[in-house]
Amino acid sequence: MNIRKSINFVARKVLYLFVKAETLPNKIEQLNINPDVPVVYVLDARAWSNLLVLETECENQGLASPIDHISSENLKSWHSVYTIAPRQPFRTWLQKQPKRSRMLRGIVEILRENPEQEIQFVPVTVFWGRPVAIQKHWLAVLFADSWGLASRTRKLLTILIHGRNTLVNFTNVVNYRGSAYSHLSNDEIIDKLQFTFSTQLNNLKSATLGPNVSHRGTLVRKLILNPDVQKAIVKRSKEDNRSEYKASLQARRYLNEIVANCTNITIQLMQRGLTSFWNKFYSGIEVTHNENLKNLALTHELVYVPCHRSHIDYLLLSYVIYGEGMAIPYIAAGKNLNMPVLGSILRGGGAFFIRRSFKGNELYSTVMFEYVAALVSMGMPIEYFVEGGRSRTGRLLKPKPGMIAMTIRGFLKYRKLPVAFIPVYIGYEKLLESKAYQAELSGEDKKSETFFSSMRSMLRIRGRFGKVYTNFGQPVFLNQLLENTNASWANEIYSDSKRPEWLRDVVDNASQQIMSHINQAAIVNSINLVSTVLLATSKQHMDENALFRMLDIYKSLIESIKYSDRVILTSRTGKEQVEHAEYLKMVKRRTHPLGDIIYLDSSHSVSMTYYRNNILHLMALPSLIACCFFNVRSQTREEIVNLISLAYPFLKSELFLVWEKDQLADKVSEVLDVMADLGLLIKNEQIDVYTRPGSGAVEFSQLNLLAKVISPILEIYYLTLALLSRKEEAQISINELVERSFLMAQRVAMIYELNSPDFSDKRLISNFIDTLIHIDYLRVYDTENIEYSDVFHKADKRIQLLLSKEMRSNILQMLKINQQGV
Structure with missing residues (x-):
């Protein structure tokens, strides 16, 4: 017994203290392995633990040992095991020609000289545990076997947790005789054999683990070999005066920093964890206007572009889409979230990380663009936040067009599936980050995020947070934008190195339409309305009956103005809204014999502005009209339109209002009539004049409150x-x-x-x-x-x-x- 066999013998004994394996098929005779013909076992990866298990189970089944030399005088130079994975994968990827195994080449050459010689290849896969989908405990899910390459530490934990449920699956024997392939060259035979082995092993893994959602390794290789990335690598090597191989290593480091590593394990784990999270802190997730998404996904590349209100937006939208039975999107996340542990979890759930700025770094810029372009060309759904970061004010931020530009450039370069941007409005009745936002709204600097601060924040979560709302807006179709900007775009050859002048206009138009469509899908909940009314009062105090009436007026205003057919308005009455705000501890009550007072304490007076600003665009025009009566009692319709026209361009830009300049007069007239119907203004039909109520009237106070919103x-x-x-x-x-x-x-x-x-x-x-x-x-x-x-x-x-x-x-x-x- 040589040294290698001795080491393996001891290692097998130690390993099988934790391992209990089952072999498939149950009757090894079903494989039809000919004992008189040499056997070579084919594994997909170079894992010592897999080899030890295979050696033990072969011994138990009376089969040839994989570490023995091939039982043929001509082939005894090689052991009876072959692994598909190369010894140096990255160097292999960089080669211009496909890597062909020296072992297979030697076998092919010898069998060509001995055409009657035959050899049997038996593809084998070792599975540590059963598919992740049937695991129940979260620890078993976390360390279940997967498609991705595992680190030594992870492999050890997988063995310890799942070793008692190991499965060794032999697949169909591939018989090879030199005489049968005499018409092919050696290279063609090797390629054919490697393709056959890979196909059988992949099919076996798909049947056992489920489909492979992780294409990270293949995609990294493809991107490294991309012609434009290769040009950037050559340029970087010249600039830094170092070898192309080292520049290629730098490109790979960038890709490892960027590229998502979506896995079934992480998806299953996050789905279970998030279900528990929503049930613990929230009273439900309401999803609306999602009915056409599945049909659209069949014909278009979907790019989800939600507003950004909270850190859990990343998780919420993926959770909702997964619940709809659709592929979860690959999410562009800030590099600041690529923290230890948390970053790996997010990456496994589809996040890819992007630096805030990569100006002056052409290699990184090229790698980043080609990754996004690859996702677009493959039809992978993508998600990113057009605002760039979370809104601390509750209003939509000015769009940052970088990701939109990369998406459009990627489509123009490869022109696969047409692109549909899917605006998504995400609304919360109460934010998890309320305290942090309150500090920032008060003027404090934003604190940098670390893994420990994130964990500390999660552990401190207490209380009720109401409902979460996800409303899908009207899609923005890229082909329509291109057609409107440049009718001949489809007939023009696009070169990303010489971008056309009209591209900037397409990006700007896409950005504006997306932001406008997000606001058109707004959710108006109880907290939005209560905060809008109370913050307009001088001391954030109000008689509860007066508050009830004002809330009902605001509901009627929003309903009558019909900002968009996708706006969702709460069905609660004014009284029910206040009760719900009290339940969430967002407002306080001071009892009094003549009627209770509802008020905001000093902390909520700041934080509630966030929820008011969520719907500020819906209240902007009626509030602006109310402002016209601050200094005069009566005005004609024409005077009101002219005065509003002064401020409207600024508010349209800030709040992404939906009406264009030529639509403003008609919309102002419509809102004026609604306000008159509600008693906020008095209309004189004969001379087309509107008058505010007298200073002693309740409606006068209501009009003033409305004016103070904007x-x-x-x-x-x-x-x-x-x-x-x-x-x-x-x-x-x-x-x-x-x-x-x-x-x-x-x-x-x-x-x-x-x-x-x-x-x-x-x-x-x-x-x-x-x-x-x-x-x-x-x-x-x-x-x-x-x-x-x-x-x-x-x-x-x-x-x-x-x-x-x-x-x-x-x-x-x-x-x-x-x-x-x-």
Whole structure:
């Protein structure tokens, strides 16, 4: 007995302390192995544990040992086992020609010289445990056997947990005789044999483990050998003055950082864990407008583009799609989430990780694009957040077009399935991150995330969180966008190195349509409405009966305006909404003999702005109309339309409002009539004039409350305009204007106790300035400085009519004090 056999003997004895194996087929005679013909066992991977199990079971079945030399004088140079996996996979992938086994080549050459010689190949797979789908305990699911390559640690744990239920599956014998293949070359015979072995083993694994959802290894290899990636590798090697092989290793490191590793194990584990999570903290997940998704998936590449409200958005949408019986999407996640343990779990559930910026890194940029393009060309569903990061204000953020651009470029380059962007509105009655968002809404810096901070946050979750809503919006079809932008796009040859000028317009149009369609699929729940009403009051206190009436009015407004046929409105009455908000501990009650008071405490006064802002786009137009009556009692329809037209371009840009400029007059008229029907305005039919109710009327207070919904944003706009008109310099840089406006807004909020995070939102100011430039209120010089145009002063004077005299006075006084201080 040689040393190798001795080591294997001892190792087998130790291994079988934990292992109990079953052999299939039960009667080995069913394989029809000829004992007089040499046998070579074919394994798919080079795992010592698999070889030890195979050796033991062959001994038990009276078969030749895999570690013995082949029982033929001509073939005795090789052992009776062959593995498909190469010794150095990465070097093999980099070769321009397919890697052919030296062992198979030697066997083929010898059998060509001995045409009557025969050999039997027996593909064998060792399964550690049964399929993941039938496992019950989460630990068994976590370490169940899978398609992917396992690390030594994982393999050891799999053996310890599943070793008593090991399965050794022999498949059909492949007989090979040189004379039968004399018409083929040696290379063709080797390729044919390797293909046959791989096919049999893959079919066997599919039947046992289920279909392979992980194509990571194959895809990484394909991407490394992609011509454009190869060009980037050559360029990097020249720039860094190192070998192409080392540059290829760098490309592989990028791919290992990026590429998802979706596995059945992780999907099953996450599905079970998430089911438990939703049941523990939430009272249900409502899914709407999902009825056409399955049919669309048959003909289109689906790209899910949800709004981003919470970290669990990643998990929620995949959970919902899996529940619909559809393929879960590959999700673009920020590299900050690629933490130890958590990153591996997310990657196994379909996440691929992307850096926030890769400017100046052409190799990374090329690898990233080709990965996205490969997913698009293969028809793999994709998911990413167009906003780039989570919204801390509750409003949709300005879209970051990077991923959309890569998707469109990928489609144009390979032109496989047509692309359909699927906007998704995700709404929560109560966010898990409420406390963190509350701090950030109050002006604190965002804290960096680590694995331990994430775990600590999860363990601290307490209380009830209500329902979660997932509403699928109207799809945005890429082919239609391309047709509208450039009718001849299909006949043009696309080169990604020389991108056409019209591509930017397609990306911009796609971004805007997606954001608009997300808002058109808004869910209006009880917390949205209660927060919208209470935050408009001076001290966030309100008589409960007055609150009930106002909630019913807001419901009627949203229902009558018909913003979109995909908007979902709560069926609860005003009283039921308040009761539900109390149940979730979002509002408080102070009892009183004349009627209870519903109020927000200091912490919820900040956090509830998030839920108000979720539906701000639905309330924007009626609130803007109400603002027209701050300073005058009566106005004609035409005067109201003209005044609203001043602020509408800014609000449309900020809130992705659905109506175009030429639709505004008709929509304002429609909303005016709705407000008149609700008693908020008095309409004089003969002279087309609208009048606010008298100051003693309940409706007067209701109209003022409605006006204050949009007022914080208008106040920021006015402050920025006032600051611009009073600056001494002829020009000012955009960054400086944003910073000055931001600091001044914070100061106004502090002094006048304005409890609104809008005064701490730099994005709001920045977007406003961008829109001022876009509509020619400001002119840009070089790339940084701005100067106001001739139409600016008119806007400055007229937009103030939408603000109360008190607020205008506060802002102007603060600006004057600040100038005197300077």
